[in-house]
Amino acid sequence: MDCNCEEAFWPADDLLMRYQYISDFFIALAYFSIPLELIYFVKKSAVFPYRWVLVQFGAFIVLCGATHLISLWTFAPHSRTVAAVMSVSKVLTAVVSCATALMLVHIIPDLLSVKTRELFLKNKAAELDREMGLIRTQEETGRHVRMLTHEIRSTLDRHTILNTTLVELGKTLALEECALWMPTRSGLELQLSHTLRTTNPMAVTVPLHHPTIIQVFNSNRAVAISSNSPVAATRPRTGKYVEGDVVAVRVPLLHLSNFRVGGWSDSGKRPYALMVLMLPSDSARRWHIHELELVEVVADQVAVALSHAAILEESMRARDLLMEQNVALDMARREAETAICARNDFLAVMNHEMRTPMHAIIAMASLLQETKMTPEQRSMVETVLRSSNLLATLISDVLDLSRLEDGSLDLDTRNFNLPTVFREVLNLVKPIASVKKLSVSLSMASDLPEYVIGDDKRLMQVALNVVGNAVKFSREGSVSVTVCLERPEYTRDPRSPDFCMVPSKHHCYIRVQVRDTGIGIKSQDLPKVFSKFVQKDSSLNKHFGGTGLGLAICKRFVNLMEGHIWIESDGLGKGSTVVFIVKLGISEQINEMDQRNSLAVHPTPVYSNFNGMRVLVTDDNGVNRMVTRGLLMRLGCDVTVVGSGRECLQVLSQPGQNFRVLFLDVCMPDMDGYEVANRIQEKFSSHERPLLVALTASTNRSTRERCLNLGMDGVLLKPISLDKMRAVLSELLEWGSLSDSPRR
Structure with a gap:
C-alpha cells in the first residue's frame, strides 16, 4: 500500500542530537559571558571585599562552560530515552544560564551603584569623625583659652598678667619651661624678663638681628625653633632633646610707654616681645595643631590685656595729674581770691584815705572861691580845684576799672x-x-x-x-x-x-x-x-x-x-x-x-537861701568835720558837729534839738553810721526824725544799697564841693530825699 505522507526532514533521533548540540553551545556561551561580567564588576568595584570568591566562581563557570563546549565534539549515539532526557535538561539549563547571564547585565550596575554609595557614606562618616575630632579639639582649645583669658584679665597689673600667662600655659600644656623676652631700652636686644621656673631670671640678652628672632618676628604664627637657640637657654640641660619640641611666638606690645622691668621698654622699633614654650625632654609628646593655635590665641590675649593695663595706667596717671592740677588750681583760686580780697581791701582803704584829703582840698578850695581874692590868688585856687577834680576823677576811674575787671560792678x-x-x-x-x-x-x-x-x-x-x-x-x-x-x-x-x-x-x-x-x-x-x-x-x-x-x-x-x-x-x-x-x-x-x-540827672537848685537851717554832722575825722561844717556854714546853715555815733544819739535825745538834716559818716569806730541810723529809725518816727544823708568814700554798690535799705534819704559820695553841697540841700528840701545823680 502506498503512503502519501511526506517523510520527515530530520529523523527524531537526529533532531534530539541537534537540540543537545545547540543547547550545549548556548550553555557554553552563557557560562563564558558570566565570568566576563564578573571580571567587569570586580574591576569597577575596587572596594568589594570578596574578590577571590568571585574569581573562584568565575573559574568554576568557565570550566563548566568548557565541559559543555568540549561535549560538542564528543557526541555519541544514546538510547532514545536518554537522548530525550538529556535534551530536555540541556534545553532548560541553556534557558536558565542565558537568563542568568542576561540578569547579571542589569544587576551588576545596580550593585556597583550600591557599592559606590556605601563607599561615599563611609568616606563621609570618616570625614565627620575627623570634623568631630576637630570640633572637640577646638572646644577644648576654647575652654583653655577662656580659662587663660579669665586668669590673665583678672588683674590689670602688667607683671601679674605676664606671670599669670606663663603659669597658666605651663599648667594647660604641661610645659617644662616657658620664658618671655622683652625689648631693652635701646631697642636693639631682647632681655629675659619672666620665666616659669625662676622668679628673678638672670639678665640675659639676645640681639634682635639673631636669625631665630627674625624668623619668629616675621611670622604671626607659632614657629618651631631649635632647642639650641639662645632664647631656649633657660631650659635645664639634662635629658635628650628632640627637634621640634620648642616653639616661639611673637607678642605684640601695645602702648608700653614707661613700662620698665629690669631696664627693658617698648622702643618703638620692634613692637614685639618673644614667648618661648618648651615641652618636657623625657616625653614623646609633640606639638599638636590645636596646641599651637592655643599659644597664638593666648599671645594675642596677652597683647590685649597689656594694652588694657597700659590704658589703665595712663588713665591713673592722668587722674593723678588731674588731681594735682585740681589741687594746684584750687590753691591758685584761693590765692587769687585772697589776692582779690586783699586788693579790694587795699582799694577800699586807699579809696577812703585818698578821698578824705581830696574832700578837704576840694571843699576848702571851693570855699576860697567864695571869698575876696586877687586875680592871681583866684587863678591859683581854680588851678588847685581843677587839679583836685582831675585827681578825684582818676581815683574813681581806677576803682571803676578794678570793679569791672573782677566782675563786682x-x-x-x-x-x-x-x-x-x-x-x-x-x-x-x-x-x-x-x-x-x-x-x-x-x-x-x-x-x-x-x-x-x-x-x-x-x-x-x-x-x-x-x-x-x-x-x-x-x-x-x-x-x-x-x-x-x-x-x-x-x-x-x-x-x-x-x-x-x-x-x-x-x-x-x-x-x-x-x-x-x-x-x-x-x-x-x-x-x-x-x-x-x-x-x-x-x-x-x-x-x-x-x-x-x-x-x-x-x-x-x-x-x-x-x-x-x-x-x-x-x-x-x-x-x-x-x-x-x-x-x-x-x-x-x-x-x-x-x-x-x-x-534829676542834674537837678537845678530850687532853694538858694539856707539861713538858720539846723544841720547835725557826725564824723570821726576832725578834718572832715571841719570841712563839712565850713561848707554848710558858708550856705548859712546852723551846724552842730559831733565825733561819734553815741554823741549823735545823745544830741538827738536832748529836748528841743529839732535838726532838719543829719549828715552821718558810715565808717566810724565803736558805733558806725549803719547802727546809728538803725537806732534813729527805732527811736523816731519818719515825721519826727531829721533827713538822714550818708557820707561815704566807698563807691561800692552794696554800701549805697545798705544805706537805702536802712531807710536813709540819700547817699553822698566824698569829695564834696560847695556847689555840690548847695545842690544836695536844695534837692533834700524839694523832694525830701536825694536822687541817684551821677558823679560830678
Whole structure:
C-alpha cells in the first residue's frame, strides 16, 4: 500500500542530537559571558571585599562552560530515552544560564551603584569623625583659652598678667619651661624678663638681628625653633632633646610707654616681645595643631590685656595729674581770691584815705572861691580845684576799672529820660568848647523813645567821656553828636563782625556817633585806643593830658550794656569818629518817682537861701568835720558837729534839738553810721526824725544799697564841693530825699 505522507526532514533521533548540540553551545556561551561580567564588576568595584570568591566562581563557570563546549565534539549515539532526557535538561539549563547571564547585565550596575554609595557614606562618616575630632579639639582649645583669658584679665597689673600667662600655659600644656623676652631700652636686644621656673631670671640678652628672632618676628604664627637657640637657654640641660619640641611666638606690645622691668621698654622699633614654650625632654609628646593655635590665641590675649593695663595706667596717671592740677588750681583760686580780697581791701582803704584829703582840698578850695581874692590868688585856687577834680576823677576811674575787671560792678537799671542825658552831656562840655572856640552840636532822631530802662549814670559817663575826648583833642572846628535808633543798614565795625543785635519788642538799640575835626588817629593805632593806660601817642599826654583809662572803661561799660564801641579815622589831621551802640529797655509806664529820677540827672537848685537851717554832722575825722561844717556854714546853715555815733544819739535825745538834716559818716569806730541810723529809725518816727544823708568814700554798690535799705534819704559820695553841697540841700528840701545823680 502506498503512503502519501511526506517523510520527515530530520529523523527524531537526529533532531534530539541537534537540540543537545545547540543547547550545549548556548550553555557554553552563557557560562563564558558570566565570568566576563564578573571580571567587569570586580574591576569597577575596587572596594568589594570578596574578590577571590568571585574569581573562584568565575573559574568554576568557565570550566563548566568548557565541559559543555568540549561535549560538542564528543557526541555519541544514546538510547532514545536518554537522548530525550538529556535534551530536555540541556534545553532548560541553556534557558536558565542565558537568563542568568542576561540578569547579571542589569544587576551588576545596580550593585556597583550600591557599592559606590556605601563607599561615599563611609568616606563621609570618616570625614565627620575627623570634623568631630576637630570640633572637640577646638572646644577644648576654647575652654583653655577662656580659662587663660579669665586668669590673665583678672588683674590689670602688667607683671601679674605676664606671670599669670606663663603659669597658666605651663599648667594647660604641661610645659617644662616657658620664658618671655622683652625689648631693652635701646631697642636693639631682647632681655629675659619672666620665666616659669625662676622668679628673678638672670639678665640675659639676645640681639634682635639673631636669625631665630627674625624668623619668629616675621611670622604671626607659632614657629618651631631649635632647642639650641639662645632664647631656649633657660631650659635645664639634662635629658635628650628632640627637634621640634620648642616653639616661639611673637607678642605684640601695645602702648608700653614707661613700662620698665629690669631696664627693658617698648622702643618703638620692634613692637614685639618673644614667648618661648618648651615641652618636657623625657616625653614623646609633640606639638599638636590645636596646641599651637592655643599659644597664638593666648599671645594675642596677652597683647590685649597689656594694652588694657597700659590704658589703665595712663588713665591713673592722668587722674593723678588731674588731681594735682585740681589741687594746684584750687590753691591758685584761693590765692587769687585772697589776692582779690586783699586788693579790694587795699582799694577800699586807699579809696577812703585818698578821698578824705581830696574832700578837704576840694571843699576848702571851693570855699576860697567864695571869698575876696586877687586875680592871681583866684587863678591859683581854680588851678588847685581843677587839679583836685582831675585827681578825684582818676581815683574813681581806677576803682571803676578794678570793679569791672573782677566782675563786682553791676548796672543799676531804672527808668530815665533819654534825651535829658545827652542834653546834660552837651551842657557840661560846652563851657570847655567855648573856651577853645569849638562848635558843639547835638542831633537826636525824632523816633527816639523819650523814656527807656537802663543805667543812666553809666550811659552818661560813656557819652561824657567820648564827647569830652572829642573836645579835648580838637584845636579848632566842630564836634557833632548824633543819637538815633540803630538800624541794619548802618555801617558797623569792620574789625568786629561778630557783633550782632538781637531784636525784641521789649528792647531797642541806641546808636551814638561823635564826629570831630581833631588831630585824628593813625590806622595802625586804632586797635590800641581802648587799651587801659595806653594812648595812641605818648607825646600827646604832654599836650592834652589824660591817663588812657577813659576809653578802656567806656568799652567795658558798653559791653555791660550788651553793645559795642569802635573808632574810625582817616589818618592824622583828618579827625575821627567814635560810634557806640547800647541796648536799652523800652519803658511802657512812667510813674512820678521815675519821672523825677529821670529829670534829676542834674537837678537845678530850687532853694538858694539856707539861713538858720539846723544841720547835725557826725564824723570821726576832725578834718572832715571841719570841712563839712565850713561848707554848710558858708550856705548859712546852723551846724552842730559831733565825733561819734553815741554823741549823735545823745544830741538827738536832748529836748528841743529839732535838726532838719543829719549828715552821718558810715565808717566810724565803736558805733558806725549803719547802727546809728538803725537806732534813729527805732527811736523816731519818719515825721519826727531829721533827713538822714550818708557820707561815704566807698563807691561800692552794696554800701549805697545798705544805706537805702536802712531807710536813709540819700547817699553822698566824698569829695564834696560847695556847689555840690548847695545842690544836695536844695534837692533834700524839694523832694525830701536825694536822687541817684551821677558823679560830678
